[in-house]
Amino acid sequence: AAKRERTGLRVWDAVDAVGSTRRLALLGDLRRSIAADELAVHYQPKVDPGTGRATGVEALVRWHHPEHGRVVPDEFIPLAEQSGLIAPLTTLVLRTALRDCARWRRCRPDLTVAVNLSARSLLDPGLPEQVADALAEVGLPGRALVLEITETAVMTDLDRALRVLHALRRLGAQLSVDDFGTGQSSLAYLTRLPVDEMKIDRSFVAAMAASSSDAAVVRTAVDLGHVLGLSVVAEGVEDAGTLEALADLGCDAVQGYHLGRPMPAEELAAWLARQVP
Numbered sequence: 001a002a003k004r005e006r007t008g009l010r011v012w013d014a015v016d017a018v019g020s021t022r023r024l025a026l027l028g029d030l031r032r033s034i035a036a037d038e039l040a041v042h043y044q045p046k047v048d049p050g051t052g053r054a055t056g057v058e059a060l061v062r063w064h065h066p067e068h069g070r071v072v073p074d075e076f077i078p079l080a081e082q083s084g085l086i087a088p089l090t091t092l093v094l095r096t097a098l099r100d101c102a103r104w105r106r107c108r109p110d111l112t113v114a115v116n117l118s119a120r121s122l123l124d125p126g127l128p129e130q131v132a133d134a135l136a137e138v139g140l141p142g143r144a145l146v147l148e149i150t151e152t153a154v155m156t157d158l159d160r161a162l163r164v165l166h167a168l169r170r171l172g173a174q175l176s177v178d179d180f181g182t183g184q185s186s187l188a189y190l191t192r193l194p195v196d197e198m199k200i201d202r203s204f205v206a207a208m209a210a211s212s213s214d215a216a217v218v219r220t221a222v223d224l225g226h227v228l229g230l231s232v233v234a235e236g237v238e239d240a241g242t243l244e245a246l247a248d249l250g251c252d253a254v255q256g257y258h259l260g261r262p263m264p265a266e267e268l269a270a271w272l273a274r275q276v277p
């Protein structure tokens with residue numbers, strides 16, 4: 001047993017070493033890829049379940065690594081957050097998303113684009129000015145932009161985050177609480193943040209068809225959002241049954257593979273064009 005343990009330890013040490021070697025290598029490559037503007041931004045529609053039309057799109061960053069192929073955001077976003085690369089990454093996504101949105105708004109004047117903000121960005125007092133510059137650059141009003149935030153991000157320093165959030169709102173940007181239901185103190189924070197939209201986490205949405213308790217959680221979240229005057233979005237809608245249930249609950253928008261996968265800008269433009277009656 002002792003021998004097995006030692007072997008096990010060595011295996012784990014090796015796995016760990018490989019893990020951190022990969023992280024280090026990825027970090028260097030990510031730095032270069034950001035500088036070389038090699039990251040792509042894909043867009044996933046947010047759809048009004050009543051009309052079937054897109055009310056907005058969410059920008060999701062994509063990284064195709066020359067050797068490793070596709071690296072998922074859940075792997076490289078934390079790396080970027082730990083290494084000071086999140087600010088340039090956010091700038092890149094923001095500017096790309098606003099530029100693309102400005103183009104789509106010529107045919108769809110009310111379309112919004114949502115950008116995900118990480119914890120670090122929310123504590124950056126320079127962010128509002130950066131957002132203002134990016135909007136001015138493409139001539140978009142603040143209301144064209146939705147910023148998706150997570151409560152855990154805000155909780156690290158509420159006062160500082162609130163200053164940034166209020167400044168963003170003064171620009172006209174809308175704030176959306178992402179992954180609702182997964183954070184801690186969700187309720188307490190929701191009432192204290194100046195937000196416009198709530199996104200119910202896909203773990204509840206995916207489970208609602210099979211479990212009545214998850215369906216009850218979703219129903220309660222929709223009602224709570226509406227009581228607070230928020231627009232409620234359900235993410236992770238993967239089938240027609242779930243879509244119908246969410247429409248019945250009065251969800252304001254739905255998002256998920258059943259409605260549309262995240263896609264490159266040109267594909268999204270074609271997708272939008274097909275929607276026009």
Ligand code: C2E
Pocket residue numbers: 044059060061072073074077090093116117118148178179202235236237238255256257258262
């Ligand atoms: P998120 O903001 O909660 O984004 C939703 C994730 O769910 C996306 O994964 C999306 O592709 C995926 N998704 C959409 N519809 C479905 C569905 O029907 N079923 C399932 N199973 N998944 C669905 P993705 O693109 O891999 O992004 C993962 C996370 O990485 C995002 O979660 C967000 O937290 C972060 N992220 C992505 N892009 C950015 C970015 O530009 N900046 C920052 N700071 N974070 C980002």
Ligand code: CA
Pocket residue numbers: 058116148178
């Ligand atoms: Ca999001």
Ligand code: CA
Pocket residue numbers: 178179199201202235
């Ligand atoms: Ca989410």
Ligand code: CA
Pocket residue numbers: 179
């Ligand atoms: Ca998430």
